[in-house]
Amino acid sequence: MFRNWDDILNAIGSKPSETYWVVQKYIERPLLYLGRKFDIRVWVLITNKREVFFYKHGYIRTSSDTYDTKNKNNYVHLTNNCLQKFGDNYGKHEEGNTLSFNSLLEFLKQTFPNLQIDFEKHVVSKMKDFVIDSYLSWKKNLNPNKRKNVFELFGYDFLLDEDLRTWLIEVIGYYPMQLYLNLKHQ
Amino acid sequence: MLDIVLDPLFPPINDVRNGRANDFDLIYCEGGSVYSDKPLNVRSPFYVSRYPFPELDPKNTGQEANKGGVEYEARMSKTNQLRSSSVESNTDNRIANYHCSLEIIFKNLYNHINFRAEINPEVVNSHLTKILGALKNWELLSSKHISLACKSLHLIANSAANVILSDQNHILSISKLLSSENMKLEIQLAAVSYLSNSPINRIFWL
Numbered sequence: 188m189f190r191n192w193d194d195i196l197n198a199i200g201s202k203p204s205e206t207y208w209v210v211q212k213y214i215e216r217p218l219l220y221l222g223r224k225f226d227i228r229v230w231v232l233i234t235n236k237r238e239v240f241f242y243k244h245g246y247i248r249t250s251s252d253t254y255d256t257k258n259k260n261n262y263v264h265l266t267n268n269c270l271q272k273f274g275d276n277y278g279k280h281e282e283g284n285t286l287s288f289n290s291l292l293e294f295l296k297q298t299f300p301n302l303q304i305d306f307e308k309h310v311v312s313k314m315k316d317f318v319i320d321s322y323l324s325w326k327k328n329l330n331p332n333k334r335k336n337v338f339e340l341f342g343y344d345f346l347l348d349e350d351l352r353t354w355l356i357e358v359i360g361y362y363p364m365q366l367y368l369n370l371k372h373q
Numbered sequence: 374m375l376d377i378v379l380d381p382l383f384p385p386i387n388d389v390r391n392g393r394a395n396d397f398d399l400i401y402c403e404g405g406s407v408y409s410d411k412p413l414n415v416r417s418p419f420y421v422s423r424y425p426f427p428e429l430d431p432k433n434t435g436q437e438a439n440k441g442g443v444e445y446e447a448r449m450s451k452t453n454q455l456r457s458s459s460v461e462s463n464t465d466n467r468i469a470n471y472h473c474s475l476e477i478i479f480k481n482l483y484n485h486i487n488f489r490a491e492i493n494p495e496v497v498n499s500h501l502t503k504i505l506g507a508l509k510n511w512e513l514l515s516s517k518h519i520s521l522a523c524k525s526l527h528l529i530a531n532s533a534a535n536v537i538l539s540d541q542n543h544i545l546s547i548s549k550l551l552s553s554e555n556m557k558l559e560i561q562l563a564a565v566s567y568l569s570n571s572p573i574n575r576i577f578w579l
Contacts, residue, residue: 238406240397309425319416350429
Protein backbone atom coordinates (compact mmCIF):
# COMPACT_ATOMS: atom_id res chain seq x y z
CA MET A 188 0.00 0.00 0.00
CA PHE A 189 1.24 3.45 -0.86
CA ARG A 190 0.17 6.77 0.52
CA ASN A 191 1.49 9.12 -2.13
CA TRP A 192 2.32 9.36 -5.80
CA ASP A 193 6.11 9.39 -5.30
CA ASP A 194 6.01 6.08 -3.41
CA ILE A 195 4.03 4.52 -6.25
CA LEU A 196 6.51 5.74 -8.84
CA ASN A 197 9.45 4.53 -6.76
CA ALA A 198 7.91 1.09 -6.28
CA ILE A 199 7.12 0.68 -9.97
CA GLY A 200 10.54 2.04 -10.93
CA SER A 201 12.19 -0.65 -8.84
CA LYS A 202 10.41 -3.48 -10.71
CA PRO A 203 12.04 -5.26 -13.65
CA SER A 204 11.43 -3.63 -17.01
CA GLU A 205 8.99 -5.31 -19.39
CA THR A 206 6.70 -6.12 -16.48
CA TYR A 207 3.21 -4.74 -16.02
CA TRP A 208 1.60 -3.52 -12.81
CA VAL A 209 -1.84 -2.37 -11.96
CA VAL A 210 -2.32 0.44 -9.46
CA GLN A 211 -5.66 0.38 -7.70
CA LYS A 212 -7.33 2.76 -5.35
CA TYR A 213 -7.50 1.39 -1.84
CA ILE A 214 -11.03 1.28 -0.47
CA GLU A 215 -10.51 2.92 2.91
CA ARG A 216 -13.92 2.25 4.33
CA PRO A 217 -14.88 -1.32 3.60
CA LEU A 218 -17.85 -2.90 5.26
CA LEU A 219 -16.46 -5.03 8.05
CA TYR A 220 -17.66 -8.43 9.18
CA LEU A 221 -17.40 -8.38 12.98
CA GLY A 222 -14.59 -5.87 12.73
CA ARG A 223 -12.68 -7.75 10.05
CA LYS A 224 -12.36 -7.14 6.34
CA PHE A 225 -13.96 -9.53 3.89
CA ASP A 226 -14.50 -9.90 0.18
CA ILE A 227 -16.90 -11.84 -2.00
CA ARG A 228 -15.73 -14.48 -4.44
CA VAL A 229 -17.98 -15.52 -7.28
CA TRP A 230 -17.36 -17.64 -10.32
CA VAL A 231 -18.15 -16.77 -13.87
CA LEU A 232 -18.12 -19.17 -16.75
CA ILE A 233 -17.70 -17.97 -20.31
CA THR A 234 -18.17 -20.27 -23.26
CA ASN A 235 -16.85 -20.16 -26.79
CA LYS A 236 -20.41 -19.22 -27.83
CA ARG A 237 -19.96 -15.92 -25.97
CA GLU A 238 -22.33 -16.92 -23.24
CA VAL A 239 -21.59 -15.50 -19.80
CA PHE A 240 -22.86 -17.49 -16.83
CA PHE A 241 -22.85 -16.28 -13.25
CA TYR A 242 -22.58 -19.02 -10.65
CA LYS A 243 -25.19 -18.45 -7.96
CA HIS A 244 -23.26 -19.80 -4.99
CA GLY A 245 -20.41 -17.50 -4.25
CA TYR A 246 -18.75 -17.28 -0.89
CA ILE A 247 -17.21 -14.80 1.51
CA ARG A 248 -13.53 -14.73 2.38
CA THR A 249 -12.71 -13.13 5.68
CA SER A 250 -9.54 -11.70 7.11
CA SER A 251 -8.19 -13.22 10.32
CA ASP A 252 -7.35 -9.97 12.07
CA THR A 253 -9.17 -6.81 13.11
CA TYR A 254 -9.22 -4.12 10.46
CA ASP A 255 -7.01 -1.12 11.08
CA THR A 256 -5.66 1.16 8.36
CA LYS A 257 -2.62 1.85 10.52
CA ASN A 258 -1.74 -1.81 10.63
CA LYS A 259 0.54 -2.59 7.71
CA ASN A 260 0.20 -6.33 8.19
CA ASN A 261 -1.11 -7.85 4.97
CA TYR A 262 -3.29 -10.31 6.90
CA VAL A 263 -5.47 -7.37 7.87
CA HIS A 264 -5.94 -5.96 4.38
CA LEU A 265 -5.82 -8.93 2.00
CA THR A 266 -8.35 -11.69 2.22
CA ASN A 267 -6.83 -14.00 -0.38
CA ASN A 268 -6.85 -17.54 0.93
CA CYS A 269 -3.38 -18.19 -0.48
CA LEU A 270 -2.12 -15.50 1.91
CA GLN A 271 -4.44 -15.94 4.88
CA LYS A 272 -3.71 -19.63 5.29
CA PHE A 273 -0.22 -18.74 6.49
CA GLY A 274 -1.54 -16.40 9.19
CA ASP A 275 -1.48 -17.34 12.87
CA ASN A 276 -5.21 -16.77 13.23
CA TYR A 277 -6.29 -18.61 10.11
CA GLY A 278 -9.49 -20.53 10.79
CA LYS A 279 -9.82 -19.00 14.26
CA HIS A 280 -13.09 -17.22 13.50
CA GLU A 281 -14.49 -19.17 10.54
CA GLU A 282 -13.42 -22.50 9.17
CA GLY A 283 -11.07 -21.78 6.30
CA ASN A 284 -11.89 -18.09 6.76
CA THR A 285 -14.89 -18.75 4.57
CA LEU A 286 -18.60 -18.00 4.88
CA SER A 287 -21.63 -18.62 2.72
CA PHE A 288 -23.81 -15.95 1.09
CA ASN A 289 -26.52 -16.79 3.61
CA SER A 290 -24.22 -15.94 6.51
CA LEU A 291 -23.44 -12.59 4.91
CA LEU A 292 -27.09 -11.88 4.32
CA GLU A 293 -27.89 -12.63 7.96
CA PHE A 294 -25.09 -10.33 9.03
CA LEU A 295 -26.31 -7.53 6.76
CA LYS A 296 -29.83 -7.83 8.11
CA GLN A 297 -28.57 -7.57 11.66
CA THR A 298 -26.27 -4.67 10.85
CA PHE A 299 -28.84 -2.69 8.86
CA PRO A 300 -32.14 -3.55 10.53
CA ASN A 301 -33.88 -0.56 8.96
CA LEU A 302 -32.97 -1.40 5.40
CA GLN A 303 -34.92 -3.95 3.43
CA ILE A 304 -31.89 -5.75 2.05
CA ASP A 305 -32.51 -7.98 -0.92
CA PHE A 306 -29.20 -9.70 -1.57
CA GLU A 307 -30.05 -10.51 -5.17
CA LYS A 308 -31.24 -7.02 -5.98
CA HIS A 309 -28.78 -4.93 -3.98
CA VAL A 310 -25.59 -6.93 -4.19
CA VAL A 311 -25.73 -9.72 -6.77
CA SER A 312 -27.18 -7.54 -9.53
CA LYS A 313 -24.33 -5.05 -9.02
CA MET A 314 -21.82 -7.85 -9.28
CA LYS A 315 -23.44 -9.02 -12.49
CA ASP A 316 -23.11 -5.50 -13.89
CA PHE A 317 -19.38 -5.56 -13.23
CA VAL A 318 -19.04 -9.00 -14.77
CA ILE A 319 -20.71 -7.86 -17.98
CA ASP A 320 -18.68 -4.65 -18.13
CA SER A 321 -15.41 -6.48 -17.62
CA TYR A 322 -16.36 -9.19 -20.10
CA LEU A 323 -17.16 -6.61 -22.77
CA SER A 324 -13.85 -4.89 -22.15
CA TRP A 325 -11.73 -7.95 -22.96
CA LYS A 326 -13.96 -10.37 -24.86
CA LYS A 327 -11.85 -9.98 -28.00
CA ASN A 328 -8.92 -11.52 -26.15
CA LEU A 329 -10.80 -14.65 -25.18
CA ASN A 330 -10.37 -17.89 -27.07
CA PRO A 331 -7.83 -16.48 -29.55
CA ASN A 332 -7.58 -19.78 -31.43
CA LYS A 333 -11.34 -19.97 -31.95
CA ARG A 334 -11.57 -23.43 -30.42
CA LYS A 335 -14.98 -25.04 -30.23
CA ASN A 336 -16.65 -26.56 -27.18
CA VAL A 337 -14.46 -24.80 -24.68
CA PHE A 338 -15.15 -22.62 -21.70
CA GLU A 339 -13.15 -20.61 -19.25
CA LEU A 340 -13.81 -20.16 -15.55
CA PHE A 341 -12.98 -16.88 -13.83
CA GLY A 342 -12.92 -15.92 -10.18
CA TYR A 343 -14.31 -12.45 -9.49
CA ASP A 344 -13.53 -10.73 -6.21
CA PHE A 345 -15.82 -8.01 -4.93
CA LEU A 346 -15.86 -5.82 -1.89
CA LEU A 347 -18.70 -3.98 -0.16
CA ASP A 348 -18.06 -0.61 1.39
CA GLU A 349 -19.77 1.08 4.31
CA ASP A 350 -22.43 2.46 1.99
CA LEU A 351 -23.08 -1.03 0.63
CA ARG A 352 -21.64 -0.11 -2.73
CA THR A 353 -20.11 -3.01 -4.59
CA TRP A 354 -16.54 -2.70 -5.87
CA LEU A 355 -14.78 -5.04 -8.27
CA ILE A 356 -11.36 -5.85 -6.85
CA GLU A 357 -9.89 -8.31 -9.30
CA VAL A 358 -10.58 -11.05 -11.81
CA ILE A 359 -8.43 -14.15 -11.92
CA GLY A 360 -8.33 -17.10 -14.23
CA TYR A 361 -6.99 -19.76 -11.92
CA TYR A 362 -7.63 -20.50 -8.30
CA PRO A 363 -7.81 -23.52 -5.99
CA MET A 364 -11.32 -24.94 -5.66
CA GLN A 365 -10.79 -27.08 -2.59
CA LEU A 366 -12.12 -24.42 -0.22
CA TYR A 367 -15.34 -24.11 -2.08
CA LEU A 368 -15.76 -27.87 -2.18
CA ASN A 369 -15.33 -27.98 1.61
CA LEU A 370 -17.95 -25.27 2.03
CA LYS A 371 -20.37 -27.08 -0.26
CA HIS A 372 -19.80 -30.26 1.71
CA GLN A 373 -20.83 -28.49 4.92
CA MET B 374 -22.90 -25.66 -19.72
CA LEU B 375 -23.57 -29.38 -19.60
CA ASP B 376 -23.89 -29.37 -23.35
CA ILE B 377 -20.22 -28.63 -23.49
CA VAL B 378 -19.02 -31.38 -21.21
CA LEU B 379 -21.44 -34.15 -22.15
CA ASP B 380 -20.09 -36.55 -24.69
CA PRO B 381 -22.14 -36.08 -27.89
CA LEU B 382 -21.21 -39.54 -29.19
CA PHE B 383 -22.03 -41.46 -26.02
CA PRO B 384 -24.69 -39.44 -24.18
CA PRO B 385 -25.44 -40.50 -20.58
CA ILE B 386 -28.34 -42.87 -20.02
CA ASN B 387 -29.82 -40.54 -17.40
CA ASP B 388 -29.89 -37.08 -18.85
CA VAL B 389 -29.04 -34.82 -15.93
CA ARG B 390 -30.30 -31.80 -17.81
CA ASN B 391 -33.83 -32.74 -16.80
CA GLY B 392 -35.01 -32.25 -13.26
CA ARG B 393 -31.83 -30.70 -11.91
CA ALA B 394 -31.50 -27.13 -10.79
CA ASN B 395 -29.20 -25.01 -12.88
CA ASP B 396 -26.89 -23.08 -10.59
CA PHE B 397 -25.61 -20.92 -13.41
CA ASP B 398 -27.46 -17.77 -14.43
CA LEU B 399 -27.05 -16.76 -18.03
CA ILE B 400 -26.42 -13.01 -17.80
CA TYR B 401 -25.12 -12.17 -21.25
CA CYS B 402 -25.20 -13.71 -24.70
CA GLU B 403 -25.09 -12.33 -28.18
CA GLY B 404 -27.43 -14.96 -29.65
CA GLY B 405 -27.24 -18.63 -30.40
CA SER B 406 -27.55 -19.86 -26.81
CA VAL B 407 -29.57 -22.91 -25.91
CA TYR B 408 -30.67 -21.01 -22.80
CA SER B 409 -32.01 -17.97 -24.58
CA ASP B 410 -33.50 -17.57 -28.03
CA LYS B 411 -32.72 -13.88 -28.06
CA PRO B 412 -29.58 -11.91 -27.24
CA LEU B 413 -29.49 -11.25 -23.52
CA ASN B 414 -27.86 -8.59 -21.39
CA VAL B 415 -29.02 -8.19 -17.80
CA ARG B 416 -26.82 -5.20 -17.07
CA SER B 417 -28.58 -2.45 -15.12
CA PRO B 418 -29.07 0.85 -16.95
CA PHE B 419 -26.17 3.23 -16.49
CA TYR B 420 -28.33 5.83 -14.81
CA VAL B 421 -28.93 3.52 -11.85
CA SER B 422 -27.02 4.81 -8.84
CA ARG B 423 -24.09 2.82 -7.54
CA TYR B 424 -25.59 3.24 -4.10
CA PRO B 425 -28.13 0.47 -3.64
CA PHE B 426 -29.90 2.49 -0.95
CA PRO B 427 -30.60 6.19 -1.52
CA GLU B 428 -30.39 6.67 2.26
CA LEU B 429 -26.70 5.82 2.13
CA ASP B 430 -25.89 8.07 -0.82
CA PRO B 431 -23.80 11.01 0.47
CA LYS B 432 -25.77 13.32 -1.83
CA ASN B 433 -28.90 12.54 0.13
CA THR B 434 -27.35 12.24 3.55
CA GLY B 435 -25.51 15.51 3.13
CA GLN B 436 -28.38 17.55 1.75
CA GLU B 437 -31.19 15.85 3.56
CA ALA B 438 -29.58 14.94 6.83
CA ASN B 439 -32.81 15.11 8.76
CA LYS B 440 -34.96 13.41 6.19
CA GLY B 441 -33.09 10.16 5.73
CA GLY B 442 -31.33 10.38 9.03
CA VAL B 443 -32.92 7.62 11.05
CA GLU B 444 -31.76 4.67 9.00
CA TYR B 445 -28.47 6.28 8.20
CA GLU B 446 -27.72 6.90 11.84
CA ALA B 447 -28.75 3.36 12.72
CA ARG B 448 -26.38 2.08 10.10
CA MET B 449 -23.57 4.36 11.16
CA SER B 450 -23.89 3.57 14.82
CA LYS B 451 -23.92 -0.15 14.09
CA THR B 452 -21.02 0.07 11.68
CA ASN B 453 -19.10 2.25 14.07
CA GLN B 454 -19.57 -0.25 16.85
CA LEU B 455 -18.15 -2.93 14.62
CA ARG B 456 -15.33 -0.83 13.30
CA SER B 457 -12.23 -0.81 15.45
CA SER B 458 -11.65 2.41 17.36
CA SER B 459 -8.17 2.76 15.91
CA VAL B 460 -9.63 3.13 12.43
CA GLU B 461 -11.92 5.84 13.70
CA SER B 462 -9.16 7.74 15.38
CA ASN B 463 -6.94 7.35 12.34
CA THR B 464 -9.58 8.80 10.04
CA ASP B 465 -10.42 11.53 12.52
CA ASN B 466 -6.77 12.50 12.75
CA ARG B 467 -6.52 12.72 8.98
CA ILE B 468 -9.61 14.89 8.78
CA ALA B 469 -8.36 17.08 11.63
CA ASN B 470 -5.02 17.48 9.84
CA TYR B 471 -6.74 18.50 6.64
CA HIS B 472 -8.95 20.99 8.42
CA CYS B 473 -6.15 22.56 10.38
CA SER B 474 -3.78 22.84 7.44
CA LEU B 475 -6.40 24.25 5.06
CA GLU B 476 -7.16 27.12 7.41
CA ILE B 477 -3.48 27.89 7.86
CA ILE B 478 -2.83 27.57 4.13
CA PHE B 479 -5.59 30.00 3.26
CA LYS B 480 -4.35 32.58 5.81
CA ASN B 481 -0.75 32.23 4.65
CA LEU B 482 -1.70 32.48 1.00
CA TYR B 483 -3.90 35.49 1.61
CA ASN B 484 -1.13 37.32 3.46
CA HIS B 485 1.55 36.25 1.01
CA ILE B 486 -0.34 37.27 -2.11
CA ASN B 487 -1.92 40.47 -0.82
CA PHE B 488 0.67 41.93 1.50
CA ARG B 489 4.06 40.88 0.19
CA ALA B 490 6.00 43.09 -2.19
CA GLU B 491 7.25 40.05 -4.08
CA ILE B 492 5.40 36.80 -4.41
CA ASN B 493 7.54 33.72 -4.00
CA PRO B 494 6.24 31.13 -6.53
CA GLU B 495 7.80 28.27 -4.57
CA VAL B 496 5.80 29.13 -1.47
CA VAL B 497 2.58 29.38 -3.47
CA ASN B 498 3.41 26.18 -5.30
CA SER B 499 3.92 24.33 -2.04
CA HIS B 500 0.53 25.52 -0.76
CA LEU B 501 -1.12 24.66 -4.04
CA THR B 502 0.19 21.09 -3.87
CA LYS B 503 -1.32 20.71 -0.40
CA ILE B 504 -4.66 22.17 -1.47
CA LEU B 505 -4.93 19.84 -4.44
CA GLY B 506 -3.92 16.92 -2.23
CA ALA B 507 -6.70 17.78 0.21
CA LEU B 508 -9.27 18.22 -2.57
CA LYS B 509 -8.32 14.82 -3.94
CA ASN B 510 -9.99 13.41 -0.81
CA TRP B 511 -12.74 16.00 -0.79
CA GLU B 512 -15.23 13.51 0.62
CA LEU B 513 -13.39 13.75 3.91
CA LEU B 514 -13.67 17.53 4.07
CA SER B 515 -16.47 19.53 5.61
CA SER B 516 -18.33 22.13 3.51
CA LYS B 517 -16.44 24.88 5.30
CA HIS B 518 -13.07 23.43 4.42
CA ILE B 519 -14.04 22.65 0.85
CA SER B 520 -14.99 26.30 0.64
CA LEU B 521 -11.61 27.32 2.08
CA ALA B 522 -9.76 25.13 -0.42
CA CYS B 523 -11.78 26.57 -3.32
CA LYS B 524 -11.21 30.13 -2.09
CA SER B 525 -7.49 29.40 -1.99
CA LEU B 526 -7.60 28.15 -5.58
CA HIS B 527 -9.46 31.29 -6.69
CA LEU B 528 -6.94 33.40 -4.82
CA ILE B 529 -3.99 31.84 -6.63
CA ALA B 530 -5.75 31.82 -9.99
CA ASN B 531 -6.42 35.56 -9.80
CA SER B 532 -3.02 36.56 -8.49
CA ALA B 533 0.29 37.30 -10.14
CA ALA B 534 1.43 33.86 -8.98
CA ASN B 535 -0.89 32.13 -11.42
CA VAL B 536 2.10 31.24 -13.58
CA ILE B 537 2.53 28.15 -11.40
CA LEU B 538 -0.88 26.90 -12.53
CA SER B 539 0.65 25.63 -15.74
CA ASP B 540 2.59 22.96 -13.87
CA GLN B 541 1.73 19.69 -15.55
CA ASN B 542 1.17 17.81 -12.28
CA HIS B 543 -1.25 20.44 -11.07
CA ILE B 544 -3.14 20.43 -14.36
CA LEU B 545 -3.44 16.65 -14.09
CA SER B 546 -4.75 16.90 -10.53
CA ILE B 547 -7.30 19.49 -11.59
CA SER B 548 -8.49 17.43 -14.54
CA LYS B 549 -8.91 14.44 -12.20
CA LEU B 550 -11.00 16.59 -9.90
CA LEU B 551 -13.21 17.59 -12.78
CA SER B 552 -13.74 14.01 -13.85
CA SER B 553 -14.41 12.64 -10.35
CA GLU B 554 -17.74 11.05 -9.61
CA ASN B 555 -20.27 13.21 -7.73
CA MET B 556 -17.90 16.16 -7.65
CA LYS B 557 -19.31 19.19 -5.86
CA LEU B 558 -20.25 22.13 -8.04
CA GLU B 559 -18.18 24.46 -5.89
CA ILE B 560 -15.02 22.46 -6.56
CA GLN B 561 -15.80 22.20 -10.26
CA LEU B 562 -16.18 25.98 -10.48
CA ALA B 563 -12.87 26.50 -8.69
CA ALA B 564 -11.22 24.02 -11.06
CA VAL B 565 -12.64 25.79 -14.09
CA SER B 566 -11.44 29.13 -12.73
CA TYR B 567 -8.04 27.53 -12.25
CA LEU B 568 -7.88 26.29 -15.83
CA SER B 569 -9.19 29.50 -17.36
CA ASN B 570 -6.56 31.55 -15.52
CA SER B 571 -3.73 29.15 -16.27
CA PRO B 572 -1.08 30.59 -18.63
CA ILE B 573 -1.52 27.46 -20.76
CA ASN B 574 -5.04 28.58 -21.53
CA ARG B 575 -3.76 31.97 -22.64
CA ILE B 576 -1.38 30.28 -25.05
CA PHE B 577 -4.32 28.46 -26.59
CA TRP B 578 -6.18 31.72 -27.04
CA LEU B 579 -3.20 33.42 -28.64
